[in-house]
Amino acid sequence: MDKTLEKTGIPTTEQVESAFPPQERLDEGAVAIIECFQRIPCNPCATSCPRGAIVPFEDINDTPVIKNENCNGCTLCITKCPGLAIMVVDTTWKDPAGLDRALIKLPYEFRPLPAVGDEVIATDRAGAFVTKAEVVQVLLNHAMNKVPIVTIAVEKSLMRTVRGIHLDARQRAVVCRCNDLDEADIAAYIAGGATSIDELKRVTRLGMGPCQGRNCVPIVQGMLARTLGVPVAELSPGTYRPTVKSIALGDLAEYDSARDELGDGEK
Amino acid sequence: MRFTENTHPILDFKRGAPITFTFDGVTVAAFEGEPIAVALHAAGVRTLATSLGEQKRPRGLYCAIGNCSSCMMVVDGVSNVKSCIELVRDGMVVETQHDKGAL
Numbered sequence: 001m002d003k004t005l006e007k008t009g010i011p012t013t014e015q016v017e018s019a020f021p022p023q024e025r026l027d028e029g030a031v032a033i034i035e036c037f038q039r040i041p042c043n044p045c046a047t048s049c050p051r052g053a054i055v056p057f058e059d060i061n062d063t064p065v066i067k068n069e070n071c072n073g074c075t076l077c078i079t080k081c082p083g084l085a086i087m088v089v090d091t092t093w094k095d096p097a098g099l100d101r102a103l104i105k106l107p108y109e110f111r112p113l114p115a116v117g118d119e120v121i122a123t124d125r126a127g128a129f130v131t132k133a134e135v136v137q138v139l140l141n142h143a144m145n146k147v148p149i150v151t152i153a154v155e156k157s158l159m160r161t162v163r164g165i166h167l168d169a170r171q172r173a174v175v176c177r178c179n180d181l182d183e184a185d186i187a188a189y190i191a192g193g194a195t196s197i198d199e200l201k202r203v204t205r206l207g208m209g210p211c212q213g214r215n216c217v218p219i220v221q222g223m224l225a226r227t228l229g230v231p232v233a234e235l236s237p238g239t240y241r242p243t244v245k246s247i248a249l250g251d252l253a254e255y256d257s258a259r260d261e262l263g264d265g266e267k
Numbered sequence: 268m269r270f271t272e273n274t275h276p277i278l279d280f281k282r283g284a285p286i287t288f289t290f291d292g293v294t295v296a297a298f299e300g301e302p303i304a305v306a307l308h309a310a311g312v313r314t315l316a317t318s319l320g321e322q323k324r325p326r327g328l329y330c331a332i333g334n335c336s337s338c339m340m341v342v343d344g345v346s347n348v349k350s351c352i353e354l355v356r357d358g359m360v361v362e363t364q365h366d367k368g369a370l
Contacts, residue, residue, distance in 0.1 A: 177329065
């Protein structure tokens with residue numbers, strides 16, 4: 001299957017690698033890592049940098065080019081990027097614990113914010129667990145465009161893998177909220193040979209609750225596509241039958257009288 | 268839901284007039300113009316209904332746009348009301364819905 005950013009929403013290893021400066025620059029101190037790979041009309045990073053470290057755009061659709069020698073890792077651009085595509089990495093931090101850790105400064109727009117000293121879960125670009133990380137600093141002030149910056153310390157070997165945090169381990173990923181099905185339940189049925197929504201529906205009641213499959217079916221189609229190696233477009237969409245949305249019987253009963261009053265064209 | 272009232276990362280809140288309604292017999296303060304589920308969330312209520320599967324897991328505010336059917340409650344005696352898109356009214360009687368709800 002196509003593993004490009006356009007298909008998965010996750011940059012490829014080559015793209016991530018291209019965003020990092022050479023090792024010699026990383027050894028010199030904090031530097032911004034800009035993971036902005038698609039041409040879109042957006043330039044606040046270039047206009048906000050007070051040190052000219054992001055080369056001014058010739059065309060507003062340009063993707064940013066960073067002059068590593070001008071960047072001092074001040075984090076101002078992190079708060080300006082609407083896509084939260086920028087982080088700052090510092091491999092020269094003097095780790096008080098004496099471990100071989102680097103600092104990663106990440107934009108984090110959720111509440112509650114973590115506190116300094118908290119242990120959080122560090123995730124990769126796909127959101128999957130990588131390691132546990134210590135929160136070293138949490139910054140938010142009026143000049144930060146409502147974008148808090150959370151600084152975490154992670155092993156240097158994981159510096160290129162970690163790109164996010166969340167605050168507590170999720171015990172289970174619910175797929176079907178109506179009929180109590182977890183991702184693990186569905187994965188087991190797919191591993192057992194199920195290849196379509198309709199098969200899963202007959203066994204599990206997936207898609208037959210009051211939400212009418214609006215939540216579970218897209219998720220499960222994605223799971224089927226990934227497991228079977230087939231694009232979603234080639235999978236059976238499954239059978240849909242009315243009513244698409246739950247309707248009170250009273251509303252249907254009122255339909256005739258409303259039509260009598262308003263005429264056919266009105267309702 | 269990771270934010271509580273007044274601490275949304277981006278939005279400011281403009282509130283309507285204060286009103287009260289009851290949730291499972293308990294009086295709850297709310298503001299005009301809020302959906303029922305939002306008023307309950309602000310009051311700390313996280314369980315609005317239970318799932319229809321055998322496990323009867325708690326269900327709360329999820330999609331908040333009337334799609335997911337996780338927040339169906341009994342409102343003034345009528346069951347299966349989507350509390351995330353039904354605005355709260357003064358004196359409303361709201362109850363947790365267990366199972367499918369009576370027609």
